Amino acid sequence: MKRYIVTAMATLVLPLVCSIQAKAEQNPTPFKLPAAHIESFAAASGVSGDAINALQAFSPFTAEDNESEIDTDLIGQMTDYAAKFLGTRYRRGAAGPSAFDCSGFVGYVFKKFGFNLSRSSRSQYTEGERVSREDLRPGDLLFFTGRSSKSKTVGHVAMVVDVNEDGSCTFIHASTSQGVTYQRFPDGGYYSKRFIGAKRIIGVNSPTA
Numbered sequence: 001m002k003r004y005i006v007t008a009m010a011t012l013v014l015p016l017v018c019s020i021q022a023k024a025e026q027n028p029t030p031f032k033l034p035a036a037h038i039e040s041f042a043a044a045s046g047v048s049g050d051a052i053n054a055l056q057a058f059s060p061f062t063a064e065d066n067e068s069e070i071d072t073d074l075i076g077q078m079t080d081y082a083a084k085f086l087g088t089r090y091r092r093g094a095a096g097p098s099a100f101d102c103s104g105f106v107g108y109v110f111k112k113f114g115f116n117l118s119r120s121s122r123s124q125y126t127e128g129e130r131v132s133r134e135d136l137r138p139g140d141l142l143f144f145t146g147r148s149s150k151s152k153t154v155g156h157v158a159m160v161v162d163v164n165e166d167g168s169c170t171f172i173h174a175s176t177s178q179g180v181t182y183q184r185f186p187d188g189g190y191y192s193k194r195f196i197g198a199k200r201i202i203g204v205n206s207p208t209a
Contacts, residue, residue: 071203074113075139078202079161082109082172088180095119102156105174106141109159114207121157128199133186136160136169139202142185144194154196158183 088100095104103121110117117124125143136142138160146155158173161182168184175181186192 071139075137075202078109078113079138079159079172081112082159082161082180085109085180086172086182088174090174090176090179100174100180102158102174105180106157106159110201115201115205116208117201122154124157125154125197125199127205128201129204131198131200133195133198134167136163136198137200138162139200141199141201142171143196143198144191145196146194149193152196156194158185160198 082105085097085100085105088096088098088105090101091099092101093104094100096108100108103117103119103124106121106124107117107119117127121143124141128141131140140160142158142160143154144156144158145151145153156173158171160169160171162170164170168186170182170184172180172182175183183191186195
């Protein structure tokens with residue numbers, strides 16, 4: 001009886017596995033199969049390890065998805081934590097919590113969640129993974145020149161806290177004139193003229209604490 005059940009399962013599952021393998025080669029659309037079922041289906045049908053990998057690659061319940069959920073939760077915690085310092089005064093060379101400069105503020109927030117960034121904005125720009133303006137998400141870092149819009153050197157850093165449907169975003173930063181505050185980007189003026197690039201730390205670098 002047991003042998004009959006296994007044979008029947010194999011008969012039903014094998015065409016499904018072959019179809020999924022074909023999708024893996026031709027179609028990037030995820031196949032909606034729970035990962036927990038993959039190995040039991042494969043064992044019943046006698047498929048190869050390559051087929052299991054194909055099934056796992058097209059399951060929406062992979063470790064990568066779980067990791068994305070964790071990142072989203074972490075980013076929310078970080079942006080909420082950063083907001084607690086709104087209005088904190090700016091002071092050159094200060095790293096908090098009573099006063100910040102731009103890199104000191106970003107470094108302070110990230111360190112709270114286990115990310116040890118370099119101290120200066122110029123050095124922070126060498127960390128993480130470069131992302132385009134079109135692919136920004138909360139938690140990404142934006143880098144700008146200093147006071148001179150003609151400079152090609154990083155002199156300021158901010159953290160994205162929200163991305164809007166129109167492609168613009170809101171960032172939080174330690175401003176020399178207002179202290180820790182929110183700013184919209186692009187603003188069509190000061191920050192748009194000084195933008196250098198964006199980097200992603202969360203999900204790229206692992207927390208060290």
